[in-house]
Amino acid sequence: MTLQEALNQYNDWKFRLSAYEMALSIINIDRLTVAPSDGAAYRDERTAFLSGELFSIQTDPQILPVLKQLKDSPAVDADLRREASLYFKETTKLTCIPKEEFVAFRKASDASYDAWMEAREKNDYAVFEPHLLGMIEWQKKLFGYRNDSRDVYDQMLDEYEPGTDRVFYDSFFTKLRERIVPLIQKVVQSEPIDTSFLKQSFPVELQKKWTETVLLPYLGFDRGWGYQNETEHPFTSWTCENDCRTTTRYEEQNLISSIFSTIHEVGHAWYEHNISSRYDGSILSSGVSSGMHESQSRLCENYLGRTLPFWKALYPSLQETFPEQLRSVSLEQFVRAVNASFPSAVRTEADELTYPLHIMIRYEIERGLFDGTLSAEHLDETWNRMYRELLGVEVKNAKEGILQDVHWSDGSFGYFPTYALGSAFAAQFMHKMRQEIAVDHFLERREYTSVMAWLRKNIHTYGARYDAPGIMKLAAGEEFDPGYYLDYLETKYSRLYYLESSV
Ligand code: ZN
Secondary structure, three states: OOHHHHHHHHHHHHHHHHHHHHHHHHHHHHHHHOOOHHHHHHHHHHHHHHHHHHHHHHOOOOHHHHHHHHHHOOOOOHHHHHHHHHHHHHHHHHHOOOHHHHHHHHHHHHHHHHHHHHHHHHOOHHHHHHHHHHHHHHHHHHHHOOOOOOOHHHHHHHHHOOOOOHHHHHHHHHHHHHHHHHHHHHHHHOOOOOOHHHHOOOOHHHHHHHHHHHHHHHHOOOOOOEEEEEOOOOOEEEEEOOEEEEEEOOEOOEHHHHHHHHHHHHHHHHHHHOOOHHHOOOOOOOOOOHHHHHHHHHHHHHHHOOOHHHHHHHHHHHHHHOHHHHOOOOHHHHHHHHHOOOOOOOHHHOOOOOHHHHHHHHHHHHHHHHHOOOOOOOHHHHHHHHHHHHHOOOOOOOOOOOOOOOHHHHOOOOOOHHHHHHHHHHHHHHHHHHHHOOHHHHHHOOOHHHHHHHHHHHOHHHOOOOOHHHHHHHHHOOOOOOHHHHHHHHHHHHHHOOOOOOO
């Protein structure tokens, strides 16, 4: 095949792929936000059909040789070679699994999800246990088709964060544990920060109005390219640079839950929005890895959104919206409260300091499940013991313990560690950003988009053009170093809790 023929075939394939992906993405957003529930059966059948069509396009037997030709051809420019090689990798993963095996896995994973839901309702881990075991066996089987000599769990870690494996994460988490555990102990022994005023009644309509008229405009989340909706579990979804959707959830008794989830999700949206438009419609027009994506949302949520300059700009209007509740709360008290640290049993409610330990527990369990040192049997007891030892928390029940996260129910092992990695990436980016631009000045002066402009130029614009270590080098000028993250946590929490200087 001539290069031109290969390119024509490739472009046509890529366009069809992106059209189906867009349709399915919009249908999914609609399903999770506003779609009437009674229409589910009609929609689900047709969505399944569209997914099948998409799978057929993805695994089109004629495309692999085309992708191979493009990725290996020196006559093709570097952008396109990277694009073709990523598609080649993805397509190979899908085509190596016999279709009937793939269908059987989907069925097993649906059943496992249902069992997880039932187990949560009954607050009984035993209902989910055989399915967890099943998902582990399934993943071993599916990864076995890949003809990859690496350990299955290493392959799964690499799946979400290319280039990582157990050696990488063992070293990462050891460094975290050495410095975070003693810091938490000091915080726990110090005078607790008052957060009670955040748990009063804050009418949802008022929260929503403030978010839509003050917060979203401050964040530069423009209706020209983005839209925020409501869901049970907040998420971000996108089809191209100019169509990014976020969701949030308002809770009457918790003022800051929707605020920080909004800042977080809009951070994901900014990443997608800022990717160079020349990658639109291709595999390069997406964040490069789970850790990198999470680094951008966490940078916005924690490293920008929990600072004094950020709230100098926004707190007066929040106070005006809730005069009764916040009249006697000063700006400084509010900022201290949104940063307070309390070891808890639930990951999604954890503060910045204790969060990485929740992830460490999950990593150690996953690692043990795959290398055979842990068994799924009575895993809830292991879980509870680790929470007691590492966080000093007594887990009350399985729902707040081992059943709290959805990830294992569909076999997504290896995903959790990227959350902690994202926070650590963010610290290093932030360090560099502060050397180059006056971040606090921009936040205080409502110039959030100027901060986003730094992220666009140094990180976002590349999309998946380079891998995560490559982007770290380009943006920070050096290799990833978790020391920045640990320095940040130590400095921040020592100041916040007036600890004897440990830094
Ligand atoms: Zn996120």
